[in-house]
Amino acid sequence: MKVAAVVSTKGGPGKTTVGANPGAFCADAGVRTLLIDLDNQPSLSSPLFKRIC
Numbered sequence: 001m002k003v004a005a006v007v008s009t010k011g012g013p014g015k016t017t018v019g020a021n022p023g024a025f026c027a028d029a030g031v032r033t034l035l036i037d038l039d040n041q042p043s044l045s046s047p048l049f050k051r052i053c
Contacts, residue, residue, distance in 0.1 A: 004022070006019040011041075015039065016037075016043040019035060019037075019044060020035065020044055
């Protein structure tokens with residue numbers, strides 16, 4: 001199991017982009033992928049919930 005963390009306390013440095021793009025690439029390649037969004041502004045998970053609900 002490999003773990004990668006994208007961490008910054010500053011808003012706007014591109015955490016969502018840097019985390020989501022490699023995650024999507026791995027998932028598309030068939031690698032089991034888990035993305036966890038712990039940010040107060042859930043930019044990564046918001047689009048997912050809109051598609052499900």
